[in-house]
Amino acid sequence: MTFSRTIKERLAAAALIAMAIVLLLLGALRTHKVFDPVTEEFGIVGFQLISERELVEDATFGGVRLDKGQLYTTYDRAQPRGKRTCPT
Amino acid sequence: MLKAWRRISLTAKRRAVQLGSLLLLHSSWGVEAKWLCLPVLNCHSCQLAWFACPIGVLVHYAGLHVFPFLALGTVVLLGVLGGRILCGWVCPFGFLQDLLHKLPGPKFRLPAWTSWIKYVVFALTVLLLPFFLGAETLASFCRFCPASALQVTAPRLVASGAAAFSAMTVAKLAVLALVLLAVTMSSRAFCRVLCPIGAMLAPFNYVSLWTIRPPTAHCQHCAACREACPEGGRPGDRIAAGVAPNRALDCIVCHECQKVCPEANTSGVSEVLPSKPDTKDALAVSSEETLE
DSSP states (O other): OOOOOOHHHHHHHHHHHHHHHHHHHHHHHOEEEEEEEEEEETTEEEEEEEEHHHHHHHHHTTOEEEETTEEEESSOTTSOOOOOOOOO | OHHHHHHSOHHHHHHHHHHHHHHHHTOOSSOOEEEEEOSSSOOTTSTTOOEEOHHHHHHHHHHHTOOOHHHHHHHHHHHHHHTTHHHHHTOHHHHHHHHHTTSSSOOOOOOGGGGGHHHHHIIIIIIIHHHHHOTTOTTSGGGGOHHHIIIIIHHHHHHHGGGGOOHHHHHHHHHHHHHHHHHHHSTTHHHHHTOHHHHHHGGGGGTOSOOOOOSOSSOOOOOHHHHHOTTOOOHHHHHHTTOOTTOSTTOOOOOHHHHHOHHHHHSOOOSSSOOOOOHHHHHHHHHHHHHO
């Protein structure tokens, strides 16, 4: 009755920490194709590769939308960004 | 400085940390880190917020049909390190609930089954409905989040006046009013019943590296810890069973049960640094208690 963690708890914690590190590494390395409908020429739409970090920010501010399984930008990415307001 | 900090009571320390985190989390005048999710109920749409809310990120990622590697990795890592300690010590909305519950008025405890509602809220309004109906669906959690109403909707209404007025604004503020009313009467009612971040972090309490060690293994069943638990839990049952009191879904790791334990106050044991009872003695007492 020492309130210490059991072997099972320790193993589960170690496995979850390893999983979290893998998720963070994959998140750090992953990129997403974001298409820009404004750049469409001859039926071909241009795209940019953005990092997961950028997508987290974009997604929460309505900076991207999903259309037929592809991500489309909703703003001009060439412009400098300031603080953004809530889409909801 | 460190000595002075040690002399402060645990509750005062918790209030200081809560106040500090409230101020720090809302101190971004220019630089932001909104790619990083901090699992506390704090709307990233607030102009002064530093970090992203994991619920907002999960809602939008579900709507975009993208797997949230960074958000999930951060939540899992922090969950394993501290369980729901962020709910008890860092969450600004939790702090607000703690303060409102100090107001005089009728008080009651919610029935135990209500704590399961938050898992349904999490599954439906954070994952399933945004996935099938899109992130902008009116049924997503962000649409009626009381933290968002308090940090974003209400200030915008004050700043823009009638221009920001809509049926959704009224609905969101009505939810906020109901939640604030509920938390004055029932301690941490929102955390207990509705909070999807609590639902997400709760299972990590069972494996987290953070362990609350009660000052005694010889529980007298005085129920002082049960009275002190802001979540209305039963930490005494776990202490008596030799399990750390924070190994439960509804524990917010506030350490109040450790502080109020009469053993801590009579034996001179520090409220923060517990004694480690002799295992043989403790086991003997445990078996006696079981026989009784």
